[in-house]
Amino acid sequence: MKGKACFALLCLLVLVFVLSDCGVSREEYDTAVAEMARLQSEVENLQSERASLQGAMVNLQEELNTPDNERIRKLQDELTDQTVVLDRILDTSAALQAQVGALENELEAITDTAVMLHYQFETSRWGEQNWMLIIPLRDYLDYRESPRPFDNRDNDGPLTTDEIYHLFARYCALATDPGDDYLIGRIIDRVNEVVTVNDLSNLDTIEFVLRFVQSLTYTDDLNTTSRDEYPRYPMETLFDRGGDCEDTSILLAAILTEMGYDVALLLFEEFDHMGLGINFPVEYGNSWIYEGRRYWYLDTTGGQSIGWCPRKYVETSAYVYPVR
């Protein structure tokens, strides 16, 4: 303020000097003084404004240093750290995605391969047989994913006759599925080679096909599929080179049906065994009749001939499901 007062006094002295020397009028002098005062006031206003702005800046600085803002800064630091971590995760994820893509391609290539399977079985009358069958892995996997009949009821009560009929009638559809015709056809080619070389009768041909199916390993559903009952498509039984009674019966039904024989799946009334019947004049052993047609029994799990039946089932009723 002292500086400002000196500056005003100096200006006034200059004015007095100028006016006295040049002889300005009183009006001009008053106007100049008024202008001086106005400028003076303006300078004071600006100074006061500057002082208040400086005050505001100090306040803002203090505010920035309050605990809240400290927290915000910490959060910003954390955010920066997290962003770095996130970038790293994104990089890793992209690398993993690339690996998954490569594995998918590899899997695709594997799925496109075919598996060569060897079947060796001994017959007393026609010698040792060595067959090679090629099964495309994709076809086998498609069958593994295909729908199949399961007893999916919530209650454990016994099935009604209708339910039994509908459930097991659907097993026949597995035996007549057209997707495996080319594979069943190759088996029939092998059979026909033996038939031609040995000049087999129809009865011996049926016996020979039965020997092939009986040579497959008996495997329990629960141990191999973790289901109590798992009916296999013929291609699954061939690929796995084994199955239980219904699996091998379904496979035998698929082969004999394709060869033109009239066959039926036989389910014994206690539901603990399934076999195949063939409507062919055998005239000995065990048979069951369905709508006037006599089906002679073929047991796929042992090594017995057409007509032989486990003693337990000899006098037992059986559900008969013709395979068409």
Ligand SMILES: [Ca+2]
């Ligand atoms: Ca078929």
Ligand SMILES: [Ca+2]
């Ligand atoms: Ca079973």
Ligand SMILES: [Ca+2]
């Ligand atoms: Ca099975």
